[in-house]
Amino acid sequence: MTLRLENASTQRHDLQLVRAVAGHTLEELLRHVGSENAPLEPWTRSGGGIGTVGPGGSADVTLDLQLGTYWYFSTERIGGDAGPLQAVHGMAGEVTVEGTSGATLPRAPASLVLGEHSIVPERLGPGLNQVRLSNDGAMPHDAPFLPVAPGATFEQATQALASDKPAALPPPIDFDSVVSVAAFDPGPRAVVSLDLRPGTYAVVCLLPDPGTTEPSHLRKGMATELRVG
Amino acid sequence: MHRRKPLVVGVIVSLSLAGAACNQDDPTIGAGASSPANTAPAPPVVTVRALQPTPGTFAFELPGKSRVGS
Numbered sequence: 001m002t003l004r005l006e007n008a009s010t011q012r013h014d015l016q017l018v019r020a021v022a023g024h025t026l027e028e029l030l031r032h033v034g035s036e037n038a039p040l041e042p043w044t045r046s047g048g049g050i051g052t053v054g055p056g057g058s059a060d061v062t063l064d065l066q067l068g069t070y071w072y073f074s075t076e077r078i079g080g081d082a083g084p085l086q087a088v089h090g091m092a093g094e095v096t097v098e099g100t101s102g103a104t105l106p107r108a109p110a111s112l113v114l115g116e117h118s119i120v121p122e123r124l125g126p127g128l129n130q131v132r133l134s135n136d137g138a139m140p141h142d143a144p145f146l147p148v149a150p151g152a153t154f155e156q157a158t159q160a161l162a163s164d165k166p167a168a169l170p171p172p173i174d175f176d177s178v179v180s181v182a183a184f185d186p187g188p189r190a191v192v193s194l195d196l197r198p199g200t201y202a203v204v205c206l207l208p209d210p211g212t213t214e215p216s217h218l219r220k221g222m223a224t225e226l227r228v229g
Numbered sequence: 230m231h232r233r234k235p236l237v238v239g240v241i242v243s244l245s246l247a248g249a250a251c252n253q254d255d256p257t258i259g260a261g262a263s264s265p266a267n268t269a270p271a272p273p274v275v276t277v278r279a280l281q282p283t284p285g286t287f288a289f290e291l292p293g294k295s296r297v298g299s
Contacts, residue, residue, distance in 0.1 A: 002274040009281035015289070053279070062272050072289070074279075091279070091287045103272040 001097070004060040007053040013074045013086065016182050017047035020069040026092060029071060034085045042211040046140045048133075048190050051180030052076060061182070062105055062191040069096045108132040108191045112203075114141040114184070117222035119203050126229040129194045135184045141205045141217065145179040145226070148172060148200040154225040157202040162219050173202070183207060198229025 005015050018029060021043045032041055047070050053059045073092035077083040085091075108130040110123040115137040124131065135141055148157045152172035160172050179194055179201075203224050205217035216222075278290040 002272045004274060004276045005279060006276060007279045009279045009287060011281065011287070013279040013287070015277060015279075060274075072277075074287070074289075078285075086287050089285065089287050090282075091289055093289065093291075095291065101270055101273060104269040106272070 001065055001101075001103075002060055002062045003050060004058060005050045005053050006058045007055055010055050011078070011086070012052050012054050012076050013091065014050055014052040014076055014180060014182065015072055016049040016075050017063075017065075017070045017072050019045035019047050019066075020071055020094060021045065026071045026073070026094060030073060030085060030087050030092060033073070033075060034088065040140070040208060040210045044140070044210065046183040046185045048184045049182030051144070051182055051192070051194075052178065059193055059195075061193070064105060064189045065097050067097055067100070069094060105132070105189055105191050106130070110194075112143060112181070112192075114143060114205070117205070117217050117220040119143055119205065119222060119224045121203060121224065121226050124194070124196060124226065124228060126196055126198045129196060131192050131194050133181070133184065133190045133192050135186045137186055139210055140183050140185045140207055141222070142183040142207055143181040143203055143205060145181070145194065145196065146202045146204065147174040147177045147179075147197065148202055149174050154200060154202050158204065158218065158223045161202070161204060161206075161223075162215070196228045199227075201226040201228060 003015070005013070007013055020026075024043055029041070029044065032044075047065060048061060048063050049072070050059050050061050071092065071094055073087035074085070076086050078086055078089060110121070110125075110129045110131040112122075112124075112131050112133045113120040114133070114135045116139065146157060146161070148154055149170060149172050156172040160168070177197065179196060181192060181194070184190065203226050205222040208214045208216050276292055280288045280290055282288055
């Protein structure tokens with residue numbers, strides 16, 4: 001299935017899918033997602049999704065979804081990082097996927113392979129990339145593409161992300177131009193569209209191990225420098 | 230600025246995609262030039278629109294379904 005997100009709002013939105021699990025609820029999931037300190041529950045099965053899309057924009061992902069029921073929601077917050085989840089203000093629901101088409105994932109010239117704890121991008125260039133994404137690890141990972149600010153270095157960017165202290169000003173990352181990738185569990189494959197600008201990106205995983213409040217995988221070395229163009 | 234309100238989650242929808250899932254058994258996905266993928270149907274496209282009905286509320290609109298959200 002190709003899932004396309006068209007943003008007709010004035011805010012940034014993403015669309016994350018999580019497999020619905022018997023005995024748990026969407027409300028329960030959102031409480032954990034919305035809390036800074038709650039661990040990512042081990043029962044969470046990320047089904048992939050679409051990274052953040054700005055106002056007026058669109059993006060798509062082709063997913064190799066299994067049949068079943070999924071929860072979908074936006075992980076973006078209202079009014080910045082400290083605000084409430086958009087999901088608790090209407091951007092969440094439940095959907096059931098039925099039927100099979102026999103379709104296959106489209107070919108993609110670029111690839112992004114995630115694992116513990118590595119990120120391997122290949123053949124990505126400036127402009128719109130069709131990227132075959134696979135998580136070959138044993139736990140869920142995400143992979144936002146964080147543009148390194150002009151004059152800053154990849155090392156400065158990752159050190160700022162890994163630090164508990166506020167970043168120096170100006171920040172070494174251009175947070176307004178982040179190209180995000182939804183969280184994916186191991187196994188399902190996908191083709192995602194990523195629109196990249198020339199420059200240097202820090203591609204990192206900001207998820208911790210499931211069931212823990214340990215530091216993100218970034219601190220375990222899950223970061224790579226990508227030079228585009 | 231934005232008062233936290235009780236969880237408001239979308240209504241349950243059943244999205245019969247009539248072929249939503251890809252072929253789970255096809256080992257040729259992403260493989261070389263001459264593969265059965267050449268003759269496989271294109272994946273169905275499902276468009277979801279992100280809406281902002283009022284300044285403080287948001288919603289996802291799914292095809293063929295009423296708006297989901299507050």
